[in-house]
Amino acid sequence: MTAARLTAYTEQIEAAPDADRKAAAAGLWAHSTVRRRVRDGLLTALADMAPGHQRCMYCGDSQGTDIDHFEPKSLAPLRTFEWLNHLLACAHCNSNQKRNRFPRSDEDGSPLLLDPTLQDPLDHLRLVLPVGTYRGLTPRGEACIAVFGLNARGVLVEGRRTAYETAKESVELWRIATDRGQHDKAAKIVRVAWNRPLADVLAAMFHQAEHPAADLLFIGEEETLRLLRNSDLRAAFLSRS
Numbered sequence: 001m002t003a004a005r006l007t008a009y010t011e012q013i014e015a016a017p018d019a020d021r022k023a024a025a026a027g028l029w030a031h032s033t034v035r036r037r038v039r040d041g042l043l044t045a046l047a048d049m050a051p052g053h054q055r056c057m058y059c060g061d062s063q064g065t066d067i068d069h070f071e072p073k074s075l076a077p078l079r080t081f082e083w084l085n086h087l088l089a090c091a092h093c094n095s096n097q098k099r100n101r102f103p104r105s106d107e108d109g110s111p112l113l114l115d116p117t118l119q120d121p122l123d124h125l126r127l128v129l130p131v132g133t134y135r136g137l138t139p140r141g142e143a144c145i146a147v148f149g150l151n152a153r154g155v156l157v158e159g160r161r162t163a164y165e166t167a168k169e170s171v172e173l174w175r176i177a178t179d180r181g182q183h184d185k186a187a188k189i190v191r192v193a194w195n196r197p198l199a200d201v202l203a204a205m206f207h208q209a210e211h212p213a214a215d216l217l218f219i220g221e222e223e224t225l226r227l228l229r230n231s232d233l234r235a236a237f238l239s240r241s
Helices: 002-014 018-030 032-049 091-098 140-149 156-179 183-195 198-207 221-228 231-238
Strands: 066-069 086-089 125-128 131-134
Touching: 002 032, 002 091, 018 032, 018 183, 018 221, 032 066, 032 086, 032 183, 066 140, 086 091, 091 198, 125 140, 125 198, 131 140, 156 198, 156 221, 156 231, 198 231, 221 231
Parallel strands: none
Antiparallel strands: 066 086, 125 131
16 A cells, blocks of 8 residues: 555656756655655664664664655755655754755766675764774765765764774673583674674674675774684674574
């Protein structure tokens, strides 16, 4: 039913003259009937797919409360009701940071922002773990840092530092529980670790542990690196079980 309604609303926008499509899309999206029939259902579906406890797909910290149009409806009105153009975002990322910003490559016009449902952010961003800031590895990574203020928002940077310390404790607690044969407890530690805010820190730790320069990336954290390279621990955490 929802899919059929999404298609019908898209057809309504498409039927409008080109000059009127932006207004038609905005009007339909804001309509109370559309909210009741479509938007509430979309929000529920996106929340079910989000990491952790309905975390924002962009910052990973705050709860996702908004439906973000990856390509803004003001720029692409025909994608206003396209399922693949919807992401769960927090109000700050959606309304304060991104708004209608949608940078494109000067070379081919392709989007510079990452769609985390299609691209792996770890291919474009590297988290400096002890510091809590990101470095852009590609133009896409750099664009995300700028648009979403990933390094400019002090609460995110400090949150990542705390998340790093907590994640290190989680892998150590998993090792202790496993050594004691407490496998149910070990599985619970994994679930809790991934459900915390800023789980991107935990993902970055496992990713960087396999990097050729891992010994430098984890300098002073040799025991943590040893644990992150443990095949049993990796299997448990990366399978989320």
